[in-house]
Amino acid sequence: MNRGIETDGAVAEQAASGRIPLAVVVVDREGLVSHWSSGARRLFGAAKEEAIGYPAVDLLPVSGALPEDDDVSPYGAYAAYDGLGHDLESSLDGRLYYPAAGRARLTVPERERVDVLWWAYPLVGPGPERLLVLGADVGRLQEDAREQRGTDRHRDTGYERVAPGFALHTDFPGADELARGLPEILPSMSVDESARIVGQILELGYPVLEFSQNDRVPVTPDWGVPRRVERRARRERAARAAAQGLPSAQDDPDEAEDLEYAAVRERLEFLNEVSGRIGTSLDLSRTIVEVSKAVVPRFTDVAGTYLREQVVAGEGFPEGVPDTTTMWHRVALEHTDEPGRWDDVVPVGEAMPFPAHTPFFQCMTTGDPVLVPRISEGMGHAIASQFEKRDIRPLITGRSMLVVPLKARDVVLGFMILLRHPERPVFNDMDRVTGAELAARAGLVLDNARMYTYQESVAETLQDSMLPHIPPRMAGCDIATRYLPGTLLGRVGGDWFDSVKLPGARTALVVGDVMGHGLNSAAMMGQLRTAVQTMAALDLPPARLLRNLDDLAQRLGDTYLATCLYAVYDPIASELHIANAGHIPPVLVRADGGHSELLDLPTGAPIGVGGVPFEAVRVRVEPGDRIVMCTDGLVEVRGEDIGVGLATLCESAAHPAASMDDACDTIIRALAVTFSEAGRGGRKDDVALLMARLNGIAPQDVAEWRLALDPVEVGRARAVVREQLHDWGLERLADSAELMVSELVTNALRHSHSRPVELRLVRGDTLLCEVDDDDHDLPTLLNAGPADESGRGLRVVSVLAREWGTSRTATGKAVWFELTLPRR
Structure with a gap:
């Protein structure tokens, strides 16, 4: 490196380290400016409002674009000056496929010529951004360095030779600092987009300053934003000045940049806070409410969420681009207006399509946010026309509106309509970006909840199709059943019950519980239930049936474990023939006296363990006796002795009831109250309950x-x-x-x-x-x-x-x- 540079003062040291203010400009695929930083405003003299959406060739120093003495644009005249590499004009016209750099001088009204260095990076990937341009005022950097060295303009030829260049980031350890800092000057980008752009810059080549053919200094952005302590001190000085009636420094450009930086930081903190508040549950309804409450009132005054019909119905992933026939369900509405003002006009739960002329249709078909600074009378009338006799115009006219899509995997699942009161500042471009980022995060959370809801629906459908529809009366007995899904994630389980008609007017009663939850458990339950049905039709004795079921489970896989209770009721002989495979014992309620007891059965090992014999016992019963068979989810709660649940089961089963259904409900309520009073939070597992009144046959x-x-x-x-x-x-x-x-x-x-x-x-x-x-x-x-x-x-x-x-x-x-x- 140049030895003179190493011995300079503070400013020269800043130059040597490459820490210089940068102008950052992003050009889209149409050649229009999509991002214009505050550094670009200071360097090129154009305000952000005058640059966004305008052709980049009219705003940037393009090599050879305008002769120095010809027409002068409002932002200054451009002249070619010692261009390096591929000129920027070609870059803006779309023929740049590799990084390029150059040097130009810009004449700005009321300013001397500005010596500008630029670096241009082609951007690839999703999104409208195509080109990233970094610019730096090297002339000011040179002058500051000479003043520090005490030299005149013509003595230091090293700085006259400064030029932009590229180097692989591995050559300079300062690349990490650029990677950390560059996203902060891309506030119009989402987190993923800025990370992608930074990755491309580091891959294509690190921007450097070349002071000679051999000496290169890595460029590290200097945002020019005071530290947090300095910003706090500046705010305190402004407050004291206001109290003393002195002029404020708010019109200072540096202060404006400080405010812009603070605004960006505030939005990032807001997004971080919202991200922590949403997605606490996989329940779709709760997730929607979380998203709505997260933005009201801090970001907006009204938030309405609409989802596609397939998402609300828990069906598969919606296919195709929405059109005017697509039904959208209003699933949430949060607002700061007086209670009830919105409820009658736009009730939650309503479904409607949206015409093509509305901003909602534009949002859901393009997948991009739509910003309406103020809803005019005409637009308010057009939107209200789809609400038939309900006049929504007083609620929306004059308000600022932002419509953001809720997307996942590039498919629009829904959208949010955000409205601000007329007295509140209108949504601006930064709000649009913030809303889009918020919607992107909310869309992922909603998609996770939707996928879980869909999988849960599939599992429940599978389980419901496998649970039998038992007739209430069989030969010599009346039967009532209950199935209750669990309340934990993956609540669909493998609990089942069944009854099978056997020869001799007998009936087989079955209750089983596959260990685990989810689709695998439900599928295994279906296999075991089918096997029990088949073997019961062969009139196998209970112990033999469980033995064969155990062999089948081992053939299906070593992870298949289940408990099962199998009983055969003979109404002519007034007898129960029961075998148990690791299940909780049944309760027998005697008609004579109404007392109940847990039947003392050989416990046996669960189905799937293998190598364990099963035993069956015969129990004499009388007409009117009742047998209660259930899974452990009814009587067992984590942290509580199962004996408490079994005792409550016996007691509640003995209570008289008007019908079998009432008797089942009495048992379930009694167990729920017992565990609730014990502070265990209630039942978590799924429950299968089968009750049979053994009437007998005379x-x-x-x-x-x-x-x-x-x-x-x-x-x-x-x-x-x-x-x-x-x-x-x-x-x-x-x-x-x-x-x-x-x-x-x-x-x-x-x-x-x-x-x-x-x-x-x-x-x-x-x-x-x-x-x-x-x-x-x-x-x-x-x-x-x-x-x-x-x-x-x-x-x-x-x-x-x-x-x-x-x-x-x-x-x-x-x-x-x-x-x-x-x-x-």
């Missing part, structure tokens, strides 16, 4: 016969059935029952091997007829041709019966049918 409602393996027994079967139905007062069913019994007994006699055929009639809510034999092959329904002599028996049964079926038994098979009892 002996006089059951008739059984054993038929020898002789074809003449078919006639006897018809006769006994007709006689029994006459005794029961069911003569109107005799003809159909006699015909179907004849077909089933004939088939049974034909396929039986050695054991007599058993015929049973059971009178309950329906008339049940069962025919058992010792053949294990189940019959199938056939289509008999005109010349076939057999194959029509089951076809007759399927036509005449209310319901019919077949199932395997321990000794063979059973074929059964039901007939609806006639009304009395």
Whole structure:
């Protein structure tokens, strides 16, 4: 490095370190200025309002753009001066594909010629920005350095040779300082955009000052903004001056820059604060309310949030660009006006499309913020026209409006309408950028909530489709069920209940709980429930069924664990046959005396552990007894002894109730109150509850016969059935029952091997007829041709019966049918 530079004073040292004020300009793809910093205002003489949206070639020192003596623009005349590299005029015209630098002199009214260095970077990626230009007043830097050195203008030739250049950032450790500081002079950019631009600058080449062919100094921006302590002292001086009636320094350009810097800092702090307040929950409704409350009243006075119909409905990701037929739901409205002023005119929950002439349509189709400084009478009338008879004009006319899109993955999920009172400052360009950044963060949070809501909806739909719709009455018993989803994240779980009709008028009662939550648990629950249904239809004993279910779970994967309680109720024998696989025991409520007890069952290991035997017990019951089977989510809360929940379950199950449904609700309320009073915050896990009243079937409602393996027994079967139905007062069913019994007994006699055929009639809510034999092959329904002599028996049964079926038994098979009892 030049030895003379190293020995200079403070200003020369500033030059040597490359810490110089910079003008920052961003040019969009149309060649128009999209950002104009306060440094650009001081260097080029144009105010921000006079630069944004105007062609860059009319504002920047372009090499060879204007002859020095020809037309002079309002911002000064430009002349070529020692251009380096690719000239900036080409850059602005869109032919720049690599970083370029140059030097120009600018003549500004009431100022001497300004010696300007510039660096231009092509920008790639999403967004309208195409070119970043950095400018520096090197002439002033040279003069300050000479004054410090005590030299005249012509003695130091080193500084006359100063020129802009580039170097890889690895050559200079000061690159980190530029990376930290550059986003602060890009207030019109979002955080992601500024980070992307800084990354491109460091990759393309670090801006440097070249004092000779070999000496280069890295450029580090000097914002010219006083430190926080100095800014506080300046505000105190201004306050004292105002108190003494002295003139204020607010018109000072440096003070204006200080205020701009403070405004940027304030917006960043606001965005940081909002980011911390939103997204505390994955609940879509709560997230929407958080976003609305975060901006009112600090940023706006009214905030209305609209979401697309698919988002509100919890459906998949909305596809396609919105149009005039897209329905938008008003999901939140926060304001500082008097209560009720907005509620009747724009109620939350309303859905409507938006015409193409509205700023809302422009926002949702372009995905860009729309700023309306003041809503005119005409625009207010156009907006109000879609509200039919409700006059919204007094609420919006004269207010400043900003419409910002809520986007995720470049898809507009919704938008926010922000309004300020007429007496409040209108939204400006910085507000537009702040609102866009706020909406971008809110859009991501909403998308996370939407995705969670959608996945939760899928899981709930899956679970609901797998939970059975159990009829309230089965043979000899009444059943009531409840399923309650959990209240924690991923609340969809693997709890299930079921009932299966078995041969002999028996009913299987099942309650299970897959460990874990979410789609995997719900899917495993569906697999296990289907397996239980299939094995129950084979009439497997409870212990054998759980053994087979355990084997299946191990084949599905070593992470599949579940508890299960399987009980078979025989209403004729008045008996429960129960086996347990790691589940909490059921409660049996005795009809005689109304007392309740936890059944003492062998606990067993959960399904999926493997290698553990299962045992079954038989429990005698009486007509009117009730059995209550539930999952642990009802009786267990983290940090509380499960014994408390089980005791409450027994006590509440014994309470008399008008109906089975009322009895279930009594149990749930009692458990909720118990844990709430214990300060445990209530239930978190999902709950499956099944209650069955064991009514039994009286002996006089059951008739059984054993038929020898002789074809003449078919006639006897018809006769006994007709006689029994006459005794029961069911003569109107005799003809159909006699015909179907004849077909089933004939088939049974034909396929039986050695054991007599058993015929049973059971009178309950329906008339049940069962025919058992010792053949294990189940019959199938056939289509008999005109010349076939057999194959029509089951076809007759399927036509005449209310319901019919077949199932395997321990000794063979059973074929059964039901007939609806006639009304009395």
